[in-house]
Amino acid sequence: MRPETETELAELVAGAAGPLRIIGGGTRDIGRPVNGEVLSVAGLTGVELYEPGALTLVARAGTPLAEIEALLATENQRLAFEPMDHRSLLGSKGVPTIGAVVAANISGPRRIQVGAARDFALGVRFVDGRGQVLKNGGRVMKNVTGYDLVKLMAGSRGTLGVLSEVSLKVMAVLEAEVTLVKRGLGAAEGVGALSAALGSPFDVSGAAHLDTTAEGETRIRLEGLAGSVAYRTKALQDGICAGWENVEGEASANLWREVRDVLPFAGVNGEVWRISVKPTDGPELSAMIAQNGVEHQAIFDWGGGLVWLLVEGAPNAGAKVIRQQVDICGGHATLVRAPEALRGRLAVFQPEPASVAAITGQIRDKYDPKGILNSGLMGP
Amino acid sequence: MHMPPSDPTILARKPQIVARLQAVLPKGAVLHDPAETRAYECDALAAYRCPPLCAVLPGSTDEVAAVMRICFEEGVPVVPRGAGTSLAGGALPTEDSVILGVARLNEVLETDYDNRFIRVGAGRTNLAVTGAVEADGFFYAPDPSSQLACVIAGNIAMNSGGAHCLKYGVTTNNLMGVTMVMADGEVVEFGGPHLDAGGLDVLGLICGSEGQLGIVTEATLRILAKPEGARPVLIGFDNSEVAGACVSDIIQAGILPVAIEFMDRVCIRASEAHARSGYPDCEAMLIIEVEGSEVEITDQLERIIAIARRHNPIELRESESEEESARIWLGRKSAFGAMGQINDYMCLDGTIPVSELPYVLRRIGEMSVEFGLDVGNVFHAGDGNMHPLILYDANKPGDLEKCEAFGAEILKLCVEVGGCLTGEHGVGVEKRELMHTQFTDPDIEAQMRLKDVFDPGWLLNPAKVFPLEASRARRSG
Ligand SMILES: Cc1cc2nc3c(=O)[nH]c(=O)nc-3n(C[C@H](O)[C@H](O)[C@H](O)COP(=O)(O)OP(=O)(O)OC[C@H]3O[C@@H](n4cnc5c(N)ncnc54)[C@H](O)[C@@H]3O)c2cc1C
Numbered sequence: 001m002r003p004e005t006e007t008e009l010a011e012l013v014a015g016a017a018g019p020l021r022i023i024g025g026g027t028r029d030i031g032r033p034v035n036g037e038v039l040s041v042a043g044l045t046g047v048e049l050y051e052p053g054a055l056t057l058v059a060r061a062g063t064p065l066a067e068i069e070a071l072l073a074t075e076n077q078r079l080a081f082e083p084m085d086h087r088s089l090l091g092s093k094g095v096p097t098i099g100a101v102v103a104a105n106i107s108g109p110r111r112i113q114v115g116a117a118r119d120f121a122l123g124v125r126f127v128d129g130r131g132q133v134l135k136n137g138g139r140v141m142k143n144v145t146g147y148d149l150v151k152l153m154a155g156s157r158g159t160l161g162v163l164s165e166v167s168l169k170v171m172a173v174l175e176a177e178v179t180l181v182k183r184g185l186g187a188a189e190g191v192g193a194l195s196a197a198l199g200s201p202f203d204v205s206g207a208a209h210l211d212t213t214a215e216g217e218t219r220i221r222l223e224g225l226a227g228s229v230a231y232r233t234k235a236l237q238d239g240i241c242a243g244w245e246n247v248e249g250e251a252s253a254n255l256w257r258e259v260r261d262v263l264p265f266a267g268v269n270g271e272v273w274r275i276s277v278k279p280t281d282g283p284e285l286s287a288m289i290a291q292n293g294v295e296h297q298a299i300f301d302w303g304g305g306l307v308w309l310l311v312e313g314a315p316n317a318g319a320k321v322i323r324q325q326v327d328i329c330g331g332h333a334t335l336v337r338a339p340e341a342l343r344g345r346l347a348v349f350q351p352e353p354a355s356v357a358a359i360t361g362q363i364r365d366k367y368d369p370k371g372i373l374n375s376g377l378m379g380p
Numbered sequence: 381m382h383m384p385p386s387d388p389t390i391l392a393r394k395p396q397i398v399a400r401l402q403a404v405l406p407k408g409a410v411l412h413d414p415a416e417t418r419a420y421e422c423d424a425l426a427a428y429r430c431p432p433l434c435a436v437l438p439g440s441t442d443e444v445a446a447v448m449r450i451c452f453e454e455g456v457p458v459v460p461r462g463a464g465t466s467l468a469g470g471a472l473p474t475e476d477s478v479i480l481g482v483a484r485l486n487e488v489l490e491t492d493y494d495n496r497f498i499r500v501g502a503g504r505t506n507l508a509v510t511g512a513v514e515a516d517g518f519f520y521a522p523d524p525s526s527q528l529a530c531v532i533a534g535n536i537a538m539n540s541g542g543a544h545c546l547k548y549g550v551t552t553n554n555l556m557g558v559t560m561v562m563a564d565g566e567v568v569e570f571g572g573p574h575l576d577a578g579g580l581d582v583l584g585l586i587c588g589s590e591g592q593l594g595i596v597t598e599a600t601l602r603i604l605a606k607p608e609g610a611r612p613v614l615i616g617f618d619n620s621e622v623a624g625a626c627v628s629d630i631i632q633a634g635i636l637p638v639a640i641e642f643m644d645r646v647c648i649r650a651s652e653a654h655a656r657s658g659y660p661d662c663e664a665m666l667i668i669e670v671e672g673s674e675v676e677i678t679d680q681l682e683r684i685i686a687i688a689r690r691h692n693p694i695e696l697r698e699s700e701s702e703e704e705s706a707r708i709w710l711g712r713k714s715a716f717g718a719m720g721q722i723n724d725y726m727c728l729d730g731t732i733p734v735s736e737l738p739y740v741l742r743r744i745g746e747m748s749v750e751f752g753l754d755v756g757n758v759f760h761a762g763d764g765n766m767h768p769l770i771l772y773d774a775n776k777p778g779d780l781e782k783c784e785a786f787g788a789e790i791l792k793l794c795v796e797v798g799g800c801l802t803g804e805h806g807v808g809v810e811k812r813e814l815m816h817t818q819f820t821d822p823d824i825e826a827q828m829r830l831k832d833v834f835d836p837g838w839l840l841n842p843a844k845v846f847p848l849e850a851s852r853a854r855r856s857g
Binding site for chain 2: 051052053054055056076077105107111112115116118119128132133134135136138139140141142143144145146147148149150151152154155156160171172173174195198199200201203224225227228230231232235276277278279280302305306330331332333334349350352353355356359360362363366367378
């Protein structure tokens, strides 16, 4: 099924005889395998409104992300939350769509500074499990009219409704960027430096530590007006980052593309976990997981709080140990890359405490009473 | 404005309900004498007031839970309350409701600079959150003008914003977790000091739900390192539309000030009489603030000033000292209060695309003549969040109704040009009946279904947000 309009989409959902598997570009197959007829949103395309002076863009959900990024570039603007491209990591082909970016709340390294996709989503239109067209939010920067379903839809991965249109806040591309780089720090030491930099007034827009090479690499990004970036670079190099090398322009951008898309784990055997914890817990978590027998490589983004783990050869992708350790420090873990059979057997998303699960379960029942929208995808 | 009739069976059971509440709370935490509850009869939308059945002031999450269990068993509506500064009637009680005030839950529970968060009791005032971390060089970004009084629980319920939200976002962008007591007294945690939700973003739904989904008792908030410096510039224009166009140009140029505030002549004069900030006497004024290092501030201000000059400002003044900056902001922050000195006012909160500012300002001016009521405009121009203040005389028969009608017209205009009814104050009782101008019946139904999940009996702040007709069956069910 590949509707071309929102009305068609609504009719298809309303008339669905059984479960549906909703895809945009199909580049981010994350979650429990879903049975059902494929419902592609890729036919709903087009930017409906782009107002650079109001920093807003409204697009149909199937619009290719690349098309949006190209359009924004003509006005020297961008999606500041830096959505990750999953194709390299997952080995998927296809064209990422804007709807999926919102539906899966996909953000990148700049999330620690400016917020996540959910923070830039101003409004949504979607079709719920009854086939009803609904809207929430709008196209303005501030909106508290009624409940914030935009946040609820962002990250619901098509389990509450099929997004047909999203409106987003966009931002200016900044004049200059510099990355400060240091090799040879251990994870704890590296993340310590990231915390110090993030706690400084120097407006860090990227903070990552990669444990994927023998010596490890720690990176701190600064962006803004050229004079200000130069000043802040010096300020950090005079203090927290004494002796760090600086990388500028396109070379700097490449370093962050590598972090954003988790490229060190692309094309390498093994399962990949994405874990969100309190930043300083990141290194300790990784150490405890190793101590409990699950060997891995780690990339720490978001100042240490976003931990990517590559696990190879552990039974069940090391799920038992990883879940146990994440429970100890608090946070959540998602098994982003694993063979379908494994994803069918294990909880892909963080199991929720019973009290929360009772609420989210009921929310799903209200929006998708027949259980036809990506049924089970986020399930325990 | 109407409120649903009170349930006489609850009024009849008042002594028994009060006694049960007294049994689970410390002495002095249950106020039931009409003289004692007077302070809880209204919030800052003072045109409407009503004595509650009683008011309770629990001092811990457990005590809140105990209160909620009793109210749940007794079927008594509960109206959560922070500091009562809501401008939308969010904390307005009905006669058959218990006001649950969280102001006593005001402690700092944890500060963590390495991970940049603070956990506080939800009754802590907004300013006292920054107060707790300021000496160490940090701050909590959302800064409603009411920040001296309003509390975090109220901020969360309304998803409040402030002058500096242009850069740092509103409450929802700075909220990491909450402890919430559900309608039946169960205590549930959402989120925490890590980023984003592992499953559905329920926290995102709770923020801005106007006290209808549960009682927030604790909050984990993102704190940020204070920038090295900040400096405002004052720019005066002899025409509101030109000021609006200047805002649009600055944003389009890719400059991101932390605040762009707008005041028109009515507000400038009112504020000057009060705060003496040295504002120019002109049709429209912008306060634009930039932050960062000296290099950054100078660079940004140069660019802003260059753009402003193209719009022929009649005054352009960069602050030259901390003291002058504080005075400039004092005038802005006391604008509402100053307007209140002139007359009663109703403060609207519609938000529009920035590009529509000139048109909407002109239309408001025209409507002011048609309705025969003066309007002052003071608002967050950078994000299109308008605050027309309609002046009226509460003692003059018919004036409030005229003011409400005028307000409704302005809000409809905001929706018409692609905006919304409320950008930061919330719907409350004030804009409840206008929800249909922005939403279809199914849109409203979809929102009410979420309340059904959290509060199946519709006991929490039931007569708010949704048009009374739309929620009637649920409220009486
Ligand atoms: C002079 C003035 C200036 C203002 N400036 C701004 C501004 O710049 N930006 C802005 O956004 N707002 C502003 N406001 C509006 C108001 O201050 C905000 O809405 C504020 O967040 C309300 O906080 P409060 O503690 O007073 O809450 P209250 O008024 O007590 O309650 C507000 C809402 O929160 C609910 N609530 C309270 N406590 C809880 C709880 N524990 N759990 C669940 N729900 C709860 C209430 O039921 C109600 O619906 C201003 C108000 C005034 C009077």
